[in-house]
Amino acid sequence: MKLTSRGDYATRIIMELSTVEGPYPVSVHDLAARTGISMKYLEQIMLRLRSAQIVRSERGVHGGYILSRRPERLSVGEVIRAMDGPLAPSPCASQTAHVPCPAYRCPSEQGCVLRGLWLDVRNAIAGVLDETTFAELAERQRAVAGASGGRYMI
Amino acid sequence: MKLTSRGDYATRIIMELSTVEGPYPVSVHDLAARTGISMKYLEQIMLRLRSAQIVRSERGVHGGYILSRRPERLSVGEVIRAMDGPLAPSPCASQTAHVPCPAYRCPSEQGCVLRGLWLDVRNAIAGVLDETTFAELAERQRAVAGASGGRYMI
DNA sequence: AGAATCCCGACTATCTCGATAGGGTATTAG
C-alpha cells in the first residue's frame, strides 16, 4: 500500500504552492530550491500535475506554476490519484477507475467477499485523502510552525 | 496504494484454509486446484506465510499446510503485511516497521504535517484490515453463498 | 537579441512483480 516518491513529492509541492500569496507563478527553479527535489524530476512532476489540471503554467521570463484552484477546493486525494493512480488497493474496488477482475477468478462482483473488503479499504483511504484539502494542511503547517517558534519544515 | 497479487492470492488462500474443517493439512496441489493459482507460485507464497508463522506445514505423503491459529484470531492485516510489507503509505508512518524520513527532508517527525496525514491513512487502512478476521470473511462467504444458492466463489 | 522559463521526448539504471524451473529433503505407504 505504498505511496510513490512522485506522490509524496507532488503533495509537498502543492503544499508549497498553497502557501504562496497572490497567487503568482512559482518557477521550477524556486520550487526545487524550496523542496530540495531535483529540478529535472520536479519538472516532470509539474507536467503531470498540469495535465491533471491541478496547476496551470505561465511561460516566459516571469513564468512558473500556479494552482488552478484555491487550496480550499483541492484535496490531497486528487493529487495522489494524478500521480499514482486510483486509491483503491485493487482495480475492482476503484470508484474513479473501476476495472473488474477476470471473470474466471471472480464470477460476480456482487458476491465477492474480497471485493467488499477492498472496497472498505478504499473508502477508508479516500475518507482521509479526499476530505483533506491543502488549505487544511497549510493551516496545520502554520499551527506547528507557530508552536515551535518554527523554521521552515515540510 | 496497490495491493500486489501476492497479497491478494495469500488472502484467498487463507480464506480457503479457513473453511477447512479439522483442521487437517491441505497440500499445495489441492490449494492450487481450488484457487486457480499456479502450483509453483503458490508454493512460494506458502513459504512466506510459513515464515510469518501464519501457517505451519507437515511434510510427507499426507502433508500440507494448516493455519497456525484459528481464523477468529487471524486478521487480514497480518497476512497482507507478511506479503506486501507495512500497511502505511510511507515508512515514517508505519507502526510495525517504522523508518524515519531522511533528516535533511524532514527535520522533525513531530512537526511533520505530511507524516500526520500518512498516519491518518495508515490508521484508516489498519482499522479495516486489522479488525477483519478470516472467521468474519468465512462468515460473509457463507452468507452470500447461501443467498445466491451459491456455487464456489472466491 | 538574450535570458528565463516551460515543454517534451529519450535514455538509463535499479527494483519489484509474477512467475517458472530444478533439484533437495522429509515422511509414509506398500
Next chain:
DNA sequence: CTAATACCCTATCGAGATAGTCGGGATTCT
C-alpha cells in the same frame, strides 16, 4: 527398502514501474 508424495529452497527471467538524468525546443518578457 523403496517409491511416491509432499514440502523446501535457490536461481533465473521477462516485463514493467520507479526514480531519476539529459538535451534540446518553444514561448515570453526585458
